[in-house]
Amino acid sequence: MKIKVLKNILSANDQRAQENHELFDGHKICAINITASPGAGKTSTIMAAIRALKGEIGIGVIEGDISSSIDAEAVSKEGIPAVQINTGGACHLDATMLSNAFDSLPLAEIDLLFIENVGNLICPASFALGEHKKVLIASVPEGDDKPYKYPVMFNQSDLVILNKIDLLPYVKFDRQRFIDAVRGLNKNATIIEISCTTGEGIERWLEWLATTIDDSRE
Amino acid sequence: MHELAITQSMLDLALEQAKKNNAIRIQKVSVTIGEMSGVVDECVRFYFEILSEGTIAEGAELAIHSIPATARCRQCETRFEVHGMDWICPMCGKAQIEIVGGKELYLESIEVEDED
Numbered sequence: 233m234k235i236k237v238l239k240n241i242l243s244a245n246d247q248r249a250q251e252n253h254e255l256f257d258g259h260k261i262c263a264i265n266i267t268a269s270p271g272a273g274k275t276s277t278i279m280a281a282i283r284a285l286k287g288e289i290g291i292g293v294i295e296g297d298i299s300s301s302i303d304a305e306a307v308s309k310e311g312i313p314a315v316q317i318n319t320g321g322a323c324h325l326d327a328t329m330l331s332n333a334f335d336s337l338p339l340a341e342i343d344l345l346f347i348e349n350v351g352n353l354i355c356p357a358s359f360a361l362g363e364h365k366k367v368l369i370a371s372v373p374e375g376d377d378k379p380y381k382y383p384v385m386f387n388q389s390d391l392v393i394l395n396k397i398d399l400l401p402y403v404k405f406d407r408q409r410f411i412d413a414v415r416g417l418n419k420n421a422t423i424i425e426i427s428c429t430t431g432e433g434i435e436r437w438l439e440w441l442a443t444t445i446d447d448s449r450e
Numbered sequence: 451m452h453e454l455a456i457t458q459s460m461l462d463l464a465l466e467q468a469k470k471n472n473a474i475r476i477q478k479v480s481v482t483i484g485e486m487s488g489v490v491d492e493c494v495r496f497y498f499e500i501l502s503e504g505t506i507a508e509g510a511e512l513a514i515h516s517i518p519a520t521a522r523c524r525q526c527e528t529r530f531e532v533h534g535m536d537w538i539c540p541m542c543g544k545a546q547i548e549i550v551g552g553k554e555l556y557l558e559s560i561e562v563e564d565e566d
Contacts, residue, residue, distance in 0.1 A: 233564055237467050237557045241460045241481065323452050354488045355452040358555070380535040384486050387549055416537060416545040419524065 245359055248327035252362025262448035263345045265363035270351035272371040273395040276428035278346045282310050284438050292342040294333050296325040296349050313337055324355035327362055344445055353382035364448045371396040376406045379413035386414055391422045398427040453493035461501050463557050473562030476507040480559045484517040486552035520551030
């Protein structure tokens with residue numbers, strides 16, 4: 233007997249992601265899923281936002297890297313609650329792993345939740361977490377061809393941050409080619425160029441966060 | 451590596467459907483995997499064999515239907531298959547596209563043996 237199913241293989245994860253999303257909305261939390269290759273500057277970019285916004289809004293961090301890349305000490309020195317999820321070597325976070333971390337966070341005090349996904353641009357694309365927005369961080373030394381190498385991730389990101397622009401004079405990186413490639417794959421993404429080292433462009437990242445938090449509450 | 455989690459979800463879904471239909475054995479599992487889903491067929495086959503062991507899906511045939519990465523040009527509307535990293539429209543030469551195919555990842559059907 234043949235049984236037609238036609239069901240998304242990740243429907244169980246999608247269902248859990250939807251539950252996470254409802255929980256975020258219930259607590260008025262704006263959740264941001266951050267993906268990048270290892271070394272692109274996820275932690276520095278998150279830390280730049282933490283330093284600028286702490287005291288103004290409640291921030292939380294869920295750290296999903298296989299080996300911790302958020303300096304737990306640095307985060308706690310800023311007085312920010314952070315949870316490390318042990319993915320057991322897995323290459324991505326899924327919605328259930330994420331929900332298991334909620335008990336360790338003071339959800340009622342959090343307005344903005346950074347979810348630092350595992351550093352790779354392939355696997356995290358498949359797993360919805362229940363986030364409000366997806367942010368992809370690319371960096372100048374990685375090369376300007378990355379959008380074409382990881383089209384799915386670039387295609388589904390709401391914000392693409394190009395980090396380490398202070399290195400542009402020293403690295404073979406065609407800025408326009410990168411921007412055209414992102415635009416070619418994703419006409420709606422916002423693109424922001426920053427340097428966590430010099431602070432250039434960080435203001436635009438903060439503005440984007442402020443707008444995103446407002447939108448998530450509508 | 452994420453194929454392990456994906457294969458487990460696929461097997462869970464198949465077993466759930468089989469149970470609903472009072473099946474005693476799953477003979478065949480048919481899945482659709484898009485080329486851009488980031489899921490490697492060979493890994494799914496490998497994990498399926500291991501994970502299905504001891505379940506009613508043990509020994510089942512796994513049929514994988516692949517869907518090529520397909521783009522639609524935003525300039526001239528041409529639909530074309532994408533090969534490698536070549537996202538340039540063969541008609542107009544622009545590289546401004548929508549992804550219209552290749553992200554699929556679903557369980558199509560199962561074939562089962564039922565109690566009678």
